[in-house]
Amino acid sequence: SQQGEEDPQALSIQEGENATMNCSYKTSINNLQWYRQNSGRGLVHLILIRSNEREKHSGRLRVTLDTSKKSSSLLITASRAADTASYFCATDLTNAGKSTFGDGTTLTVKP
């Protein structure tokens, strides 16, 4: 069974708008990571947030983590057409040394 699940499954916005996607998970984690996948390509790492962190920023990306609710959100501000991609959260099983990916949110940014 999958550890992380993203919501919504698909999101369509206009260029310049903000995009928010969420990830919920089931068991305790050490870290949560977000990845991006452009169509037909491999995944690219965006950001890692540790369980003792509540918020992290990287450029136009803002990630929050609420361990009490077992959820994380990824906010992309001032979106661009180039942000069109699928976004996945990956959670580690504590000390398992491997990550489990959700099914992703497909983001479409219209120019």
Next chain:
Amino acid sequence: NAGVTQTPKFQVLKTGQSMTLQCAQDMNHNSMYWYRQDPGMGLRLIYYSASEGTTDKGEVPNGYNVSRLNKREFSLRLESAAPSQTSVYFCASSEGLAGYNEQFFGPGTRLTVL
């Protein structure tokens, strides 16, 4: 730096045929992974190698075998391909354990089993 490379990029097999997917990384990473991605879904871990000389099963290991040939190379073998193994296969590597470290992904191998 080529990063993570995979061969072949595309492959069509008939049911029952065997093949090996090759993966190599030039980042001196300790850990390597094989995932499969079915249409509209996330990645599922097939096998991983936390360090040279070790391999472990992931979520969906049935029908696959792996070899960590050396620190750079990690191959995935399908002994008797089945249509259910039609998927895109991604290899990844990380400096340390995946839960704690960024994974770097290859471009993928698109496999069709007829």
